[in-house]
Amino acid sequence: MSLIVEKKNHILYVTINRPEAMNSITPELKDELHATFDEFEADDTLRVAILTGAGEKAFCAGADLKKLVPKMSSGERPIAVSDQRWFSNVYKPIITAVNGWCLAGGVEMMNGTDIRIASEHARFGLSEAKWALYPAGGSVVRLVRHLPWARAMEIILTGNQFTAEEAYHMGLINKVVPKEKLIETAEEYAEKIANNGPLAVRAIKEMAVRSLDLPMSQAFYWDSYMSTKIFKTEDAKEGPKAFAEKRKPNFIGK
Structure with missing residues (x-):
């Protein structure tokens, strides 16, 4: 093997x-x-x-x-x-x-x-x-x-x-x-x-890779698109809520 x-x-x-x-x-x-x-x-x-x-x-x-x-x-x-x-x-x-x-x-x-x-x-x-x-x-x-x-x-x-x-x-x-x-x-x-938000981690990695092929002006456009997409997720609501309640977040990847 x-x-x-x-x-x-x-x-x-x-x-x-x-x-x-x-x-x-x-x-x-x-x-x-x-x-x-x-x-x-x-x-x-x-x-x-x-x-x-x-x-x-x-x-x-x-x-x-x-x-x-x-x-x-x-x-x-x-x-x-x-x-x-x-x-x-x-x-x-x-x-x-x-x-x-x-x-x-x-x-x-x-x-x-x-x-x-x-x-x-x-x-x-x-x-x-x-x-x-x-x-x-x-x-x-x-x-x-x-x-x-x-x-x-x-x-x-x-x-x-x-x-x-x-x-x-x-x-x-x-x-x-x-x-x-x-x-x-x-x-x-x-x-x-x-332990971090899986959708956020994946989006950060994807944007970092894709940005290498883009002029900065286009990269910022896609950066805005990615961040908007992540802020709409359930995990993005859970993270700040867990922080305020001083507990470990329960991320579900949605």
Whole structure:
């Protein structure tokens, strides 16, 4: 089983389960990941996901050089936009727990998630250019938006590896923790998000993603539309009421 999927208390746990191959991505695993997160997006009982890799050695070392890369190089498996835009059609939060090496396609997958926690021994790098390959998972597009231009281009063009602390200081990840605290910390974030209004959380994530493609004037228009839509929900009435009554809100997703 190359992918382990579990559900618990509104949280989806997705574990890449190929530790013997540094959790590298095969064609079948890539398709399975896309299908799993499509199902996550459609399941109203789930509010947030945690993505990690099996074992302590690697989160994901990128594409399987024996299986996926040859199919891409030969044209047998065309590079689809869905492959480049990891999780960009998912409007629920995704948290990545990076447990070790996060290289090439692993970084690209992580770039499509929202909150990133790394263990102290985690290492990062986009090495494609070193081997005359292209980082086809969206990093060229995303990193120049997420990081300062010079920092993004250094990562993409040199292929140099960097530590979890360096990733934290450049703003690529949110927190660095001891390896034994990795999943626990990811769960703390997930539980906080899962306890928030699910419709509001989803609308915030969707607007943030969509705004990247819009001029600011149009983005504010859609921002107004989203906020109006959320303020009309039952949850938007329950939240302030619970605050006034000094109790925990009971959000129903309506």
